[in-house]
Amino acid sequence: MAATVAASQPLAAAGGRGLHPMQAQGLIAAAGGQQQYQQQQQQQHQGDEDEGGFELASRKLTLNDFHRVRTLGTGTFARVVLVRPAHGTEADRSKVYALKILRKTEVIKLKQIDHVRHERRILADVSGHPFITNFRGSFSDHDFLYILLDYIPGGELFTYLRKYRRFDEDMARFYAAEIVLVLEYLHEHQGGIAYRDMKPENLLLDAEGHIKLVDFGFAKRLGNNENDHPVETYTLCGTPEYLAPEVIHNKGHTTAVDWWALGILIYEFLTGYPPFWHQNPIEIYKQIVEKPVVFPQDPPISDAAKDIIRQLCTVDRSRRLGNISGGAAKVKAHPFFSGVDWDAVLERRERGPIIPPIRYPGDAQCFDIYPEEDAIRDEYTDAMAERYDDYFKDF
Numbered sequence: 044m045a046a047t048v049a050a051s052q053p054l055a056a057a058g059g060r061g062l063h064p065m066q067a068q069g070l071i072a073a074a075g076g077q078q079q080y081q082q083q084q085q086q087q088h089q090g091d092e093d094e095g096g097f098e099l100a101s102r103k104l105t106l107n108d109f110h111r112v113r114t115l116g117t118g119t120f121a122r123v124v125l126v127r128p129a130h131g132t133e134a135d136r137s138k139v140y141a142l143k144i145l146r147k148t149e150v151i152k153l154k155q156i157d158h159v160r161h162e163r164r165i166l167a168d169v170s171g172h173p174f175i176t177n178f179r180g181s182f183s184d185h186d187f188l189y190i191l192l193d194y195i196p197g198g199e200l201f202t203y204l205r206k207y208r209r210f211d212e213d214m215a216r217f218y219a220a221e222i223v224l225v226l227e228y229l230h231e232h233q234g235g236i237a238y239r240d241m242k243p244e245n246l247l248l249d250a251e252g253h254i255k256l257v258d259f260g261f262a263k264r265l266g267n268n269e270n271d272h273p274v275e276t277y278t279l280c281g282t283p284e285y286l287a288p289e290v291i292h293n294k295g296h297t298t299a300v301d302w303w304a305l306g307i308l309i310y311e312f313l314t315g316y317p318p319f320w321h322q323n324p325i326e327i328y329k330q331i332v333e334k335p336v337v338f339p340q341d342p343p344i345s346d347a348a349k350d351i352i353r354q355l356c357t358v359d360r361s362r363r364l365g366n367i368s369g370g371a372a373k374v375k376a377h378p379f380f381s382g383v384d385w386d387a388v389l390e391r392r393e394r395g396p397i398i399p400p401i402r403y404p405g406d407a408q409c410f411d412i413y414p415e416e417d418a419i420r421d422e423y424t425d426a427m428a429e430r431y432d433d434y435f436k437d438f
């Protein structure tokens with residue numbers, strides 16, 4: 044699985060990415076539709092809680108409120124486990140959620156305090172979008188921080204891409220269109236949130252085969268300056284193969300990095316591998332800043348696909364599609380997306396090209412098996428608590 048790189052790790056030390064399976068009509072109408080959709084979804088979300096009796100939002104949760112079923116994934120900073128409510132009616136106890144568990148000492152050691160706080164806050168703010176994992180609550184105890192999310196049963200798009208080797212253009216377009224709507228929403232309707240870690244491992248498939256974006260660990264609300272230009276940020280984070288050149292140069296970056304990553308992602312969908320790759324991450328960075336995207340002869344890639352990839356992967360971000368004037372609307376109007384009904388995409392009218400083989404709501408067969416480790420407790424000392432607990436008070 045591709046390792047995520049954070050500021051606390053030197054970029055050069057990050058592991059390279061293995062290439063094996065290890066592990067709406069009218070553009071303006073569509074944009075308006077996104078906000079409307081979110082409102083509807085939020086009302087729906089509230090409704091779910093009212094019905095359930097297991098009142099997630101109305102009281103402080105603890106780990107004892109859940110039975111752990113199994114680990115779904117482990118990342119650099121977290122373990123995500125499938126859980127069931129331990130109390131409530133039979134209907135409550137049949138529900139399943141994904142609980143992201145972050146060890147406080149690790150968050151502090153890896154200098155991820157700000158990232159974790161942004162993650163919790165941004166997840167709560169963007170929850171309800173059709174292609175973003177719903178946030179259900181957060182809590183903490185002496186040693187850990189917990190983020191409760193809806194369980195997305197289909198597993199990582201990464202796994203399917205490795206299984207299929209590559210996606211045909213219709214499949215790639217389906218997923219890319221959903222990602223375009225997510226980026227439009229984050230960048231243009233949520234006051235300039237840069238996601239900063241777009242990759243197939245962070246795109247899960249729901250039971251209908253639609254994308255759900257997870258892991259907002261590097262997302263940051265950048266906002267716009269007085270000239271209405273996106274504010275720059277400097278933290279080096281992301282995954283080597285997907286880093287935009289301006290991140291590597293460390294001269295400040297904006298939401299434009301997500302459009303670059305979308306270009307890399309479409310390339311990887313169509314060929315099965317990213318355009319810039321090497322075992323040594325330093326070589327990847329060199330390629331990204333020095334080399335143009337080169338397309339293979341086989342599989343043949345359409346001119347429209349090549350063009351959108353080149354336009355998204357434009358080194359000069361002032362000329363990069365998505366970041367130029369017109370923003371996401373220009374991406375949606377690109378010939379690669381011709382024929383796409385953006386309202387239909389947003390409303391999830393079509394089922395996805397891959398329907399995950401889910402037999403029941405808590406089915407976790409689409410996830411790899413991970414060793415279940417006993418949580419190490421009492422590492423977080425009183426001195427640490429005194430110094431850091433204030434930072435974790437939102438949980």
Ligand SMILES: Nc1ncnc2c1ncn2[C@@H]1O[C@H](COP(=O)(O)OP(=O)(O)OP(=O)(O)O)[C@@H](O)[C@H]1O
Nearest residue numbers: 047116118119120121123141192193194195257258
């Ligand atoms: N809501 C969810 N439903 C099902 N599985 C999930 C969910 N959230 C996360 N996962 C699984 O857990 C994995 C790790 O989650 P996540 O990416 O949030 O952790 P992380 O430690 O921040 O990872 P990284 O090292 O990539 O930054 C995901 O790749 C996915 O497989």
